[in-house]
């Protein structure tokens with residue numbers, strides 16, 4: 001699966017999501033996407049079900065053995081559930097987890113012989129690929145930040161620390177760059193219309209150009225983001241692919 005040129009592969013391919021964009025892929029509660037950037041293949045989260053993850057990856061032509069980095073946003077079952085289906089095939093990768101992950105979880109990873117990197121602060125992991133660092137909240141969580149020719153792409157698992165806070169963190173790190181896209185789980189299932197419109201307003205003030213609310217964002221948030229962002233709302237689901245060329249102003 002190693003691309004000879006990054007132009008030939010999308011930047012992000014959604015592997016698992018509550019939604020699907022293709023009939024031959026399964027939807028399941030959770031999130032996982034594959035990022036190809038700077039010559040690295042990065043899997044961000046693993047969904048809730050290893051069987052679905054493996055099946056969807058195979059149908060998308062993605063090889064678990066090609067993964068260089070496995071970044072887990074937070075320790076919830078719908079993001080860690082498929083991890084062993086990857087480690088059973090590929091132990092030659094680095095796993096990036098927030099430092100607050102349970103000692104039991106970290107010990108299990110080490111038992112598999114993989115290198116575990118415990119994330120605390122904002123950090124560049126590979127050229128142009130960053131973690132926000134572990135942000136506090138009801139559940140501690142890291143998000144991925146990817147520098148692209150179109151601007152910075154922010155990828156969230158569940159956004160338990162708050163989706164606006166994650167976007168603000170990205171903007172603080174990359175003050176000179178545009179936020180091209182914020183995508184993933186926004187965790188707005190229980191938020192009302194007014195609160196969601198306020199969040200969309202804050203996205204606008206931060207200059208977030210495209211939004212892709214999926215996974216645990218909730219139908220209300222997806223509807224409102226789609227309405228407010230129009231053709232700058234990207235409908236995610238398993239099989240969705242995003243390239244920097246899709247994120248032009």
Ligand SMILES: [Fe+2]
Pocket residue numbers: 030031076078079157158185215216
């Ligand atoms: Fe989640």
Ligand SMILES: [Fe+2]
Pocket residue numbers: 074076139158160
């Ligand atoms: Fe979660």
